[in-house]
Amino acid sequence: MRARKGKRGVTLIEVMLAGAILTLLSLALFNGISVAARIAHENAELLSAEAVVWDAVWKRFNEDYSTSIRNSVANGWVEETLTSNAVPALAIYGTASGAMPKLKLRVSQISETLCCIEGDLEWGPADRRRTLSDVCPVFVYRGELGRVVTW
Secondary structure, rough: OOOOOOOOOOOOHHHHHOOOOOHHHHHHHHHHHHHHHHHHHHHHHHHHHHHHHHHHHHHOOOOHHHHHHHHHHOOOOEEOOOOOOOOOOOOOOOOOOOOEEEEEEEEEEEOOOOEEEEEEEEEEOOOOEEEHHOOOOOEEEEEOOOOOOOO
16 A cells, blocks of 8 residues: 655645734734834934033033132023024924923032032923933033143
């Protein structure tokens, strides 16, 4: 007696099962792409905000301590509304809703010879404002030591 040859080809059930699996995989992939795009957009906004704040803080840090920084010690924040040219990635929410990014700087006295320079940025739509200090606070300490020693 001879053995029968195996069946060749695929059945309709196998094709339907493969199609269902491919459909589920493609839907999961599309959902994953939209989540990845949203996360990348949020990270780009965060990095842009951090760069703007660090630039402002370091600009203030490099001013002369005795005349500029020490004389500007205040208890409150100094606010500045940024233009779309300064931060194009964060100004996409438009000026019509009043949602332009706001940079805040504060210089506070820590001791007789030490100041703390803090920076923060607020951006986003008017109903969902985000602040950089919620994610990572930006601050530096500045003392009255000179940068160049003359003998």
